[in-house]
Amino acid sequence: xxxxxxxxxxxxxxxxxxxxxxxxxxxxxxxxxxxxxxxxxxxxxxxxxxxxxxxxxxxxxxxxxxxxxxxxxxxxxxxxxxxxxxxxxxxxxxxxxxxxxxxxxxxxxxxxxxxxxxxxxxxxxxxxxxxxxxxxxxxxxxxxxxxxxxxxxxxxxxxxxxxxxxxxxxxxxxxxxxxxxxxxxxxxxxxxxxxxxxxxxxxxxxxxxxxxxxxxxxxxxxxxxxxxxxxxxxxxxxxxxxxxxxxxxxxxxxxxxxxxxxxxxxxxxxxxxxxxxxxxxxxxxxxxxxxxxxxxxxxxxxxxxxxxxxxxxxxxxxxxxxxxxx
Ligand code: 2P0
Numbered sequence: 628x629x630x631x632x633x634x635x636x637x638x639x640x641x642x643x644x645x646x647x648x649x650x651x652x653x654x655x656x657x658x659x660x661x662x663x664x665x666x667x668x669x670x671x672x673x674x675x676x677x678x679x680x681x682x683x684x685x686x687x688x689x690x691x692x693x694x695x696x697x698x699x700x701x702x703x704x705x706x707x708x709x710x711x712x713x714x715x716x717x718x719x720x721x722x723x724x725x726x727x728x729x730x731x732x733x734x735x736x737x738x739x740x741x742x743x744x745x746x747x748x749x750x751x752x753x754x755x756x757x758x759x760x761x762x763x764x765x766x767x768x769x770x771x772x773x774x775x776x777x778x779x780x781x782x783x784x785x786x787x788x789x790x791x792x793x794x795x796x797x798x799x800x801x802x803x804x805x806x807x808x809x810x811x812x813x814x815x816x817x818x819x820x821x822x823x824x825x826x827x828x829x830x831x832x833x834x835x836x837x838x839x840x841x842x843x844x845x846x847x848x849x850x851x852x853x854x855x856x857x858x859x860x861x862x863x864x865x866x867x868x869x870x871x872x873x874x875x876x877x878x879x880x881x882x883x884x885x886x887x888x889x890x891x892x893x894x895x896x897x898x899x900x901x902x903x904x905x906x907x908x909x910x911x912x913x914x915x916x917x918x919x920x921x922x923x924x925x926x927x928x929x930x931x932x933x934x935x936x937x938x939x940x941x942x943x944x945x946x947x948x949x950x951x952x953x
Contacts, residue, residue: 629715632952633673634743636772637945638725638736639664640804640907640915642862643842644869645767645780646835647826654763654770655789657826658839659782661846662771664796665804666945668725670736674744678716685719703738703765704745710761711749719745734818738765739772743950758948759790775947777850779843798944800853805916805926806940809886816880818910821873828877835872839865859905859917866907882911889933890914897929 639662647657678684683704685697694701704717719741723733742762746753753761755773759780763770770789771778776796783789816824826832842865849857873881887908894906894916902925904918918926927939 629675629677630748630952631673631675631677632744632748632950633671634740634747634948634950635669635671636736636739636743636769636948637664637666637775638668638670638733639768639771639778640909641768641771642777642858642907642917643839643846643865644909646869646872647822647832648767649782651823653786653789654767655784655786656767656780656782657832658836659780659843660771660839661777661779661794661843661850662768663777663798663802663804664772664775664945664947665942667806667940667942668733668736669945670721670723670725670733670740672719672721672737672740672744674717674719674741674748676713676715676717676748678718680716683716683719685721687721688723689720699765700741703741706761706764707742707745707749707751711746711751713749717745717748734766735768735772738762738769739948741765742769743773743948747950747952755947756790756792759792760786763789773948776944779847793947794847795850796944796947800855801919801921802855802858802944803918803920803923804942805918805923805930806942807890807914807916807930807934808938808940809884809890809912809914809934812884812912814911815882821876821880821910824880825872825876829872829875831872831875835868838868855919856903859903862907862917863905870908882908884912886933887912887914890916890930893929893933897926902926 641660641662643661645656645660649657685692739762759773770780771791774793776798777794780791902922
């Protein structure tokens, strides 16, 4: 009998970002990255290789996805079939527990959960490192979502050496993130295409790789020291350097909107008033504020001068992926 396997993986926010590939086929990044897995946002995916038909059936929040939209998922399932020797097609059911249209990265939790569920359902029994390498083939940021807490993805130089591992899990000190969920605007360019353009055209790209590698060393130390301010400062600078690459590409692009700048300004004002908080941004307009729990109320109050309470989601460090068979 074919088995159904369900995996649950949480999303992560990079503190030292991945922004550029050196091998698009193997999904090898130009530089390593460090992230924090969050408790609030996750994807749950169940897979069974039970389809007699020629095509995989993929459901997103109970809706069947048209085959042309499911291309990236089907390619990923092909990879699992190649590794396991299975030929059957699959039924995949995915539920995203990310606020609707939040524009928060769902490819990280999505491909991590798919890697966990599909590999186990195919009969493969991969350890966490191998799962991380497999998730990487779906989406770079998914490499890190196999693990909880603080995670580092080592860039590596081939398929075997490019994987993530936990730096600190559980996180035993006070750090959290407030996601400021802004009105969804049309993304100017996908992450995949944006980072490829940056690598090909930004004259600043070599400087990014150099400084990102320095940031990795400093960020590892800040996490080991549980040094909140150091962590926040490195993360904020690293995020803005990533966005500066986008502004320096040809043609230039950016993911900000007016509300993004308002949220950034609010963080800067809070800091001038002595409240320690820092921002980071990914490939979208939402701002994530790195803070400590004793400041959460003050930060939310300041943000509510511009944003509604329901746009502010507080997330804590989250766990690694779990897999169950039934
Ligand atoms: C990250 N981001 O480190 C960076 C920072 C967004 C900004 O990884 O092409 O969906 O699938 O590997 O992982 C988002 O890009 O791109 C991302 P692909 P991905 O989290």
